Structures are given as C-alpha cells and as structure tokens.
Amino acid sequence: MAGISVKTGDGKTATLSAEALDGLRGALRGAVCLPGDAGYDEARTIWNAMIDRRPAAIVRAAGASDVMQTVKLAAQHGLLLAVRGGGHNIAGNAVCEGGLMLDLSPMKSVRVHVAARTARVEPGAKLADLDKETQAFGLATPVGINSTTGVAGLTLGGGFGWLSRKLGLTVDNLISADVVTAKGELLRASASENPDLFWAIRGGGGNFGVVTSFELKLHPVGPQVLAGLVVHPFSQAKEVLAAYRNAVAQAPDEMCCWVVMRKAPPLPFLPPEVHGTEVLVLAMCHAGDLASAEKAAAPLRAIGKPIADVVGPSPFAGWQQAFDPLLTPGERNYWKSHDFLKLDDGLMDVLIDAVRKVPTPHCEIFIGHLGGAVNRVAADATAYPHRNIEFVMNVHTRWSTPSEDEKCIAWARQLYEATSKFATGGVYVNFMPEDEAQRVKTGAYGPNYERLAKIKGKYDPSNLFRMNQNVPPAPR
C-alpha cells in the first residue's frame, strides 16, 4: 500500500509512508480507517451536519495505548490532530480536514464502584451510557440534558444539567483523569497528582491532552424524580417569564427549571391546534425526594394558565432523554450563547420578539437555570470561571438545507447582538460555535486565561492539541 499525505498543524503537508502506517496498524488494538474504508464515514460524521470534513486517516482507538501511539505519531510529524469524544460539539472540532483524527467513540465502558460511589468512564461514553450504569444503583452525577452528548467533551468544558444546582458542575465531581499529553505519556491528574493539569482540564477543554478515563463522584439520585414540562401559550410569555423569575429566585437547590421557547412540536399531550404555534415551556426536574419535590414545584406549576402540565414522577434516566427527539443528530445547527446574572424585563422583550421570528420551526431558545452549588465554588478553583451566573441562554438555530444557512445564522447573530447588553460577557466554552475564537480569552476564560496559557505552555508547547476552542501556549 502507498503512503498518504496528511495536513500538518501549520497548514503544510506531511507524508506518512506505507511503513509508518503499517507500523501504526501493528501497534494498535483498534483500526486505522482511510477514505473509503468501512467505518470511515461513521467516524467522521458528527452531530452538527454543518461540519463535513474528511480526515486523511482516522484512528478508531480501543484503549489508552492506542491513544498514546496516535499522539506520538502526530507529534513526531507535526500532524493536524482532531480528537473525537461523543462528536456533539457545535464547533465541530472533533473532525479535521485532511489531518489525522483520533476517534475515541469505541472506548465507551462505564464501571461503577457502588461502595465508593464513583464511576470510571471512558471517553467515548455518551451521557446515556453513564446514566444507565449509575442509575442501576440509584446513583448519578450531574451531566447535560441531551443523552447522546459525549461525557468527554462535556466534562472537559465544565458540564451542567438538571442536577447541577444541587451537585455542581460535572467538573466539580471529577476526582481524577488519565491524560495522554503531547509527548504521548499517560499522566494521572487529580488534586494530588499533576494538580496544575487537573485544574486546567476542569473547563479548559481538550487543550492539554487526550483524556482516556474520567473518575467521577456519584450521588444518590432517584431512580424516580419529579420532572416534566409545563407548556404555556406564547401570548402569556412575558407574564410567565416574570413569574418564573420570581419563582426560581425562591427555589431550593434541588429544583432546576429551564425555559424553552419555540414552535410546539406535535407532542401527544398538546391539542393539535397548538402544534406549530409558539409556546413557552417550563422544563423542570427536582433532584430530591418526591414529597419535597411536589412542594418545590408548586410555585412554578401555579404560574399562569398552562395549555398542559405533564410534571410527575419519572425515572431519572428517562427524563435525561426527554429532549433527545428535538436534538437529533444530522441537522444543520448554529448556536449563540450568553451568560446572565438575572432576567431583565428588556431581555424578555427581545427574546419574545425573536421567537416570533424564528427562521425555521426547529429553532429554539433555551434558558438554562444555574446557580446553587455551581456558584459556591470559587471562580479560580477550576478553569471554568463562570461561578456567579444564574442563567445561560443558548440559541439553538436548526435547519435542514444549505440554502437556509444565511437566514438562520443571521437570526441567531441578530438575537445575540440584541441580548448582549443584558449579558455578563462570559460564555460557556461548550456552547461556542467555530467562528468565535475571539471570545475564548475574555469570554470563555476571563481571569483564568493567563494561567491556562501557562499550563498549556508546559504540557503542549507546540500546540499539538489545537483543534478546540484554542488556548495557545504561553512561551515558557
């Protein structure tokens, strides 16, 4: 077999000889896929269909040794290297054009240590894999709200969802991680081993190495929790948002209630005449016992005159999948996000106006509910710095055909601009699209940026791990 041309990190081209490829194949437990090989298209296809890149070669890793071999080869030749966990990131950095892709999706084991209340999670595991294994023992750790998201990318950026107000971010529950650094060495990062690396990977994304195993703290949750949706007519949106603001200000940490504004999907519990019209949805989950949950949910459920209220006891692992049908892979997506300390009246007006102008029926605005335990951690305790915000807006712009790209992206950008004056200026790194490199320094990391750049300089001085929301290495 002939050698192949592979793009390098500095935009040039290197040749991987047939011998080098054979050597790699022989060293791996997993597979090397070239264009046309079985598995190649599956590995390069990610959640956001806007990203359609063709790596020169894909290593489908079976374990830490495969990761070490691949990183060493990439470093030796200065190759452009992309790392895929769950493949959900909106920016699409899991896959590169013409470079080498390291696909971790075959590594998906989750092992729960019940007595110690910990889980060992491989980087190809999805949230559903983690939830199913941990809930078998009535345990859980806070992760995101869409079960097909990868544990790896979510954790490395911070990670939050229904349990975070009670139990913190995913990174607040990270005990240790095995990290393959740019030298191809496997290091353990924890509070006592390589603590600088441990600090950096708790929010700093894939900048510092490839994580081959996450050790996460678990907590008793459910398995039944009180969760569900309250759907309001959009004509009442302003009143409902104002009442929501008051209700969540009093809510206990166990209660988490997000707002979703969009055109109603054809949900069986909604009257047919509501389908396709704008609605405001309060989506809630209580992480405690059912009696306390009913009490905590009451003020939120008493708001306005809803069209439907389907809040009730639900298996936690099932609730974790509640939004999956709206967030399926394969559509074109563009996101814009802001952090908020509070929900101003003026902000509500802008959001309501934007929902009335959605460019496609699949677009939606999510207002995530944070605070609680997340904000009881110091801003410099982990690389994730946004420890004072109460709400995060994520504008999910979603459509099917390239001909709609322009109008959809324009809608999201316009909404982002119009809501900027109400925002902190901070942004969750995991919600940033690929065209926001200018927001990494002050928006994503702010006061923690310089420290991150120094740690990057120590562990990855040549910026091998550059396919991410990149923190270039500070000179040493």
Ligand SMILES: Cc1cc2nc3c(=O)[nH]c(=O)nc-3n(C[C@H](O)[C@H](O)[C@H](O)COP(=O)(O)OP(=O)(O)OC[C@H]3O[C@@H](n4cnc5c(N)ncnc54)[C@H](O)[C@@H]3O)c2cc1C
């Ligand atoms: C529909 C949807 C819903 C979401 N909901 C939430 C939510 O509720 N809460 C939340 O916090 N986030 C949420 N997110 C954002 C999510 O956290 C990010 O998209 C995250 O990056 C996804 O991780 P992944 O492993 O699937 O992604 P990937 O695209 O595979 O990876 C993301 C980045 O991390 C790097 N990376 C991946 N694995 C590793 C590894 N093992 N070692 C080093 N670097 C690695 C990649 O190179 C890439 O730069 C959501 C995303 C989607 C698409």
